[in-house]
Amino acid sequence: MALQCGIVGLPNVGKSTLFNCLSNAKAQAANFPFCTIEPNVGVITVPDERLTKLTEIVQPKSIVPNTIEIVDIAGLVKGASKGEGLGNQFLGNIRATNAILHVLRCFDNDNVIHVDGSVDPIRDKEIIDTELQLKDLDSIEKKIQKVEKMAKTGGDKEAKKTFDVLTVYREHLLKGLSARTAPVEEEDKEYIADLWLLTAKPVLYICNVDEGSVNTGNAYVDKVKAVADKEGAGVLIISAQIEAEIAELESFEEREMFLSDLGLTESGVNKLIKAAYKLLNLATYFTAGVQEVRAWTITQGFTAPQAAGVIHTDFEKGFIRAEVIKYDDFVKYNGSEPAIKEAGKLGVEGKSYVVVDGDVMHFRFNV
Numbered sequence: 001m002a003l004q005c006g007i008v009g010l011p012n013v014g015k016s017t018l019f020n021c022l023s024n025a026k027a028q029a030a031n032f033p034f035c036t037i038e039p040n041v042g043v044i045t046v047p048d049e050r051l052t053k054l055t056e057i058v059q060p061k062s063i064v065p066n067t068i069e070i071v072d073i074a075g076l077v078k079g080a081s082k083g084e085g086l087g088n089q090f091l092g093n094i095r096a097t098n099a100i101l102h103v104l105r106c107f108d109n110d111n112v113i114h115v116d117g118s119v120d121p122i123r124d125k126e127i128i129d130t131e132l133q134l135k136d137l138d139s140i141e142k143k144i145q146k147v148e149k150m151a152k153t154g155g156d157k158e159a160k161k162t163f164d165v166l167t168v169y170r171e172h173l174l175k176g177l178s179a180r181t182a183p184v185e186e187e188d189k190e191y192i193a194d195l196w197l198l199t200a201k202p203v204l205y206i207c208n209v210d211e212g213s214v215n216t217g218n219a220y221v222d223k224v225k226a227v228a229d230k231e232g233a234g235v236l237i238i239s240a241q242i243e244a245e246i247a248e249l250e251s252f253e254e255r256e257m258f259l260s261d262l263g264l265t266e267s268g269v270n271k272l273i274k275a276a277y278k279l280l281n282l283a284t285y286f287t288a289g290v291q292e293v294r295a296w297t298i299t300q301g302f303t304a305p306q307a308a309g310v311i312h313t314d315f316e317k318g319f320i321r322a323e324v325i326k327y328d329d330f331v332k333y334n335g336s337e338p339a340i341k342e343a344g345k346l347g348v349e350g351k352s353y354v355v356v357d358g359d360v361m362h363f364r365f366n367v
Contacts, residue, residue, distance in 0.1 A: 003297070004041075004069040005276045006097035010124050012112060013105040014208040014240035016040075019072035021243040021269050040072040046277050046284075046295070047270045050327055050358060054286055054293050057335040064294040066284055068276055071097055091135050095196050099279045100203040101272070102128065106220035106237075107210040121207070121220050122227060129178060132198040137173045139195045140166055165191040173199075181231060204234045204279050206272065214239045215263055236275050238268035283357040286327070287311075288335065304353040308363045318367035322349045327358035 009015040022044050046066040055063050073093045094100065104121035105114065144166050150156045151163035165188050172182040178199035179192075192200070205228050207221045217225075217237050228235045246267055249255045259267060283300045285307055286293065298307050304324075309316030324347040325340055333339040340346050355361070 003280050003282070004071050004097040005099045005101050005279070006071045006073050006094045007101045007103060008073055008094060008128060009103035010105075010114075010127065012114060013103050013124065015103040016072055017240040017244055018103060018206070018208070018238070018269075018272075019070065021240065021247045022070050022272070042070045042072075043067050044070050044273055046273055048284065048295060050284075051286065051293065051295050053331060054288050054327075054335075054360070057331065058288050058290065058293050060288070060290055060293040062292045064292060066277070066295040066297045068273065068280070070101075070276070091132070091198065094132075094198055098201065099276065100201050101206055101276060101279075102203055103206045103208055103240075104220075104224055106207040106218060106224065107213070107239075109210070119220065121224050125205070125224070125227065129199070130176070133173050133176065133178060136179055136195075136197045136199050137170065139197065140170050140173065140192075143192075143195060144170065161188075162191045169197075178231070202233075202279050202281075203231075204236060204275055207235060207237045208240050209237055211239055211242055211262070213237070214242060214268070234275060234279065236268075236272060238272060243268050283355065285355050285357070285359045285361050287362065288330070288360050298355060300357075302355050303351060304349050304355060304361075304363075305351050307355045307361065308365065311363070314367045315363050315365045318365040319351060320364040320366055322353060323347070323362040323364070324349050324353070325360040326356070327360060330360045 007015045007019055019040060019042065022042055044067060046068060048065065051063065051065055071093065102125065104124055105119055106121050108119055144163065147159045147162050147166070150159035165184060168184055169179055169182050169192060173179065179197045180200050180202065189200075205224055207217070207224055209218060209221065213221070214237060221235070221237055225235050242262065246255050246258060246269070249258060255267070259265065281300050283298050283302070284295050285298060286295055288294075296307070296310050298310055302310075304322040305316045305319040308319050308322065325345060326347075329340060329343070329345040333343065333345070337346070
């Protein structure tokens, strides 16, 4: 599943530095606006301790982890919705992503220029929110113009419903609120699906802090959390500078020692990748054999046939059953299928089975 998270933020908030830490791509990280002109795409491995453990048990010939594409998108300024700065390019690039990682500067440093002259993460957030909301409002207005006449005069029930849903979104956006928080029933969201609204995408706020605030946060972070809580959005504290220093270390042992000295148990990059995966409402199941141990990405709530279809469409079309071992049971019995069967821990599931994150699965199918 080629799923993308777009890293966004005003110029010089640290997003390109963070992107460099996330991937091997070389986005330029310079102390001036628009240092990222074209979107940079990095394919990021999702860290998963379960995959490591399965590999230790099975000793396969190859290992295939889950991945997410991270897109570093050019900086945004006021007026982007009207084409100012790199606005049109920015908005076009973000439309293609599945979720937004919004980097906010939450540190003071006189040597790093801020595009607006001072540090204020809430103001920065609102600038980007406003530009995205204005673009969404423009999309909504254009569609309303297409359906309004049919909705009011033609007796077209579908047009009437579309018009009503669009009107709810329009009023919500006019209040300066994002589409993701609009009071619309889940099934009614299909009426705006073709618009790919920018503010309907799930968002994670990344507070880029100084080294001294990475464990505890600071006053800037507290303000972001208060706003995010109202939106039902997540917040992650990270220091792009620390992550850049970690990326320079060559060995795993050096990185572990560096983290330990800072009182950290895990790098911010790992936390970010896991948070992005969760933000996209994804889950993982595994296949485990001597040829390959592999993590497969599915959407939460997938049934067994849908999960099988991620491997190949024939698996879904010809699905017969799924043999399922819970991850903890696989580990407990050291991957021994006879021992797992004897303990009654090998489940045989049909088409209605909803896959649980961490399931180790084998599919039977016939085409």
